[in-house]
Amino acid sequence: MKGARVDLAQLRTFKAVVDEGGVLGASEKLHCVQSNVTARIRALERSVGVQLFHRQGRRLQLTPSGRTLLDYADRILALSREAVAAVSLGDKPSGDFLLGAIESSATARLPSVLARFHASYPEVRLTLVTHSSAAIIEEIQRCRLDAGLVAGQPMDSGVAADEIYREPLVLVASASAPPIRRPRDLEGRAMLMWPVGCPYRSALERWLSANRIAPSRIVSYSSYGTIVACVGAGAGVSLVPRGVFVRYQKETKTAGYQLEGLDDVPNYFVWHKDVKLHPAREAFLGVLREQANLHISTG
Numbered sequence: 320m321k322g323a324r325v326d327l328a329q330l331r332t333f334k335a336v337v338d339e340g341g342v343l344g345a346s347e348k349l350h351c352v353q354s355n356v357t358a359r360i361r362a363l364e365r366s367v368g369v370q371l372f373h374r375q376g377r378r379l380q381l382t383p384s385g386r387t388l389l390d391y392a393d394r395i396l397a398l399s400r401e402a403v404a405a406v407s408l409g410d411k412p413s414g415d416f417l418l419g420a421i422e423s424s425a426t427a428r429l430p431s432v433l434a435r436f437h438a439s440y441p442e443v444r445l446t447l448v449t450h451s452s453a454a455i456i457e458e459i460q461r462c463r464l465d466a467g468l469v470a471g472q473p474m475d476s477g478v479a480a481d482e483i484y485r486e487p488l489v490l491v492a493s494a495s496a497p498p499i500r501r502p503r504d505l506e507g508r509a510m511l512m513w514p515v516g517c518p519y520r521s522a523l524e525r526w527l528s529a530n531r532i533a534p535s536r537i538v539s540y541s542s543y544g545t546i547v548a549c550v551g552a553g554a555g556v557s558l559v560p561r562g563v564f565v566r567y568q569k570e571t572k573t574a575g576y577q578l579e580g581l582d583d584v585p586n587y588f589v590w591h592k593d594v595k596l597h598p599a600r601e602a603f604l605g606v607l608r609e610q611a612n613l614h615i616s617t618g
Contacts, residue, residue: 325366327399330392332359333371337389340378390461397462401594413442416599419455419467420447422543423486423519424586427562428610429468436606443599453516459591466590466600468607471518479592481604484611485583487561488522489575493553499576502530509555511546514539518584523558526580547571560584 335345336356346353364371371385381389403414420429425447436445450458452469459467460477473480490499499505505527512520520537527534538555540546543563550557551571564575588604590597 325363327396329359329363329366330396332356333363333388334392334396336360336372336379337381337385342379393462397465397591397594400465401596411442412440412598412602414444414599415465416443416445416597416603417463417465418445418447418603419450419458419464421452421455421468421470421586422449423470423560423563424468425449426543427560427566428484428586432603432607432610435610436603439606440599440602443602445599445603451513451516452518456589459589462591462594465594465597466588466603468586469589470584470586471521472585473587473589477592478589480587480589482585483588483607485585487577487583488519488558488581489561489564489577490556490581491547491550491559491564491573491575492556493551494572494574496553496556496574498574499556499578502526502532502578502580505532505534505556507533507535510534510537511540511549511555511557512537513543513546514541519558519560522582522584526558529580543567547573 332345332349332355335348336342339345339348342353342356342360346356349356360371367384367388369384370382371388372379373382374380400415429447433445433447436443448464450467452471452473455464455467455469456473456475456478458464460475468483470486490505492499497504510523510527512523514520540549543559544567546557547559547563547567548571549555551567551573558581561575564573567573568575588607590600594600
């Protein structure tokens with residue numbers, strides 16, 4: 320529509336409706352009444368001259384035009400955050416910081432980091448979401464996340480990466496099952512792992528192939544809590560980061576084994592290579608490195 324104006328408040332509201340799947344969730348996220356959300360969306364649709372959502376059951380789904388706008392909204396909102404950060408370099412980090420992390424990092428590595436970061440930088444509004452490594456990198460490329468923690472070397476040239484630590488791997492079995500002393504002890508046993516694409520699953524598959532071991536099957540679950548609990552119940556064996564094993568060992572009655580050839584997997588802090596200035600991101604990276612070094616010295 321000629322002469323139409325779109326403001327940041329409308330785009331933030333639009334993004335919140337997309338993320339939360341409806342007006343109610345968006346109003347709770349934005350701390351405003353539902354009528355304000357509805358009014359901003361209607362004003363945005365009038366400004367751009369197209370319908371952005373259609374209703375599917377209880378959720379609002381994007382129209383093709385809405386999907387096109389979402390890509391622009393992500394980039395505009397990310398640029399807005401970067402601009403605020405750029406003019407606030409003399410102050411302590413503040414504002415929004417959107418962080419993605421794989422579940423193993425969020426469970427075993429980040430609690431102490433987050434506690435220290437929140438205490439040191441109370442003006443930063445950090446939002447943490449868990450995804451697969453591939454999904455985190457894609458969200459960073461689309462400017463929907465400011466940074467992330469992923470497993471394995473990122474191969475995409477669109478992100479910058481800094482190796483933070485190397486994650487030891489542990490074979491996990493029920494404490495009541497026979498011990499695992501050599502690769503042959505896994506022959507014919509069921510393996511419980513994250514879905515295809517997980518770097519830890521890839522490490523297991525390479526190790527099994529190198530040792531010519533054929534499991535009876537590999538069952539996929541997208542939750543380490545579920546995987547380790549099922550292992551403890553006798554459903555099979557898994558390969559998990561050591562921190563995950565330590566986190567769940569007592570409550571799931573599992574035993575861990577470290578066998579030769581199971582190499583540590585490097586974990587990286589990643590961000591969009593074109594976003595040069597982001598004080599909150601740099602502050603978080605500093606705390607992350609500090610805690611990683613502490614973990615090494617006490618580990």
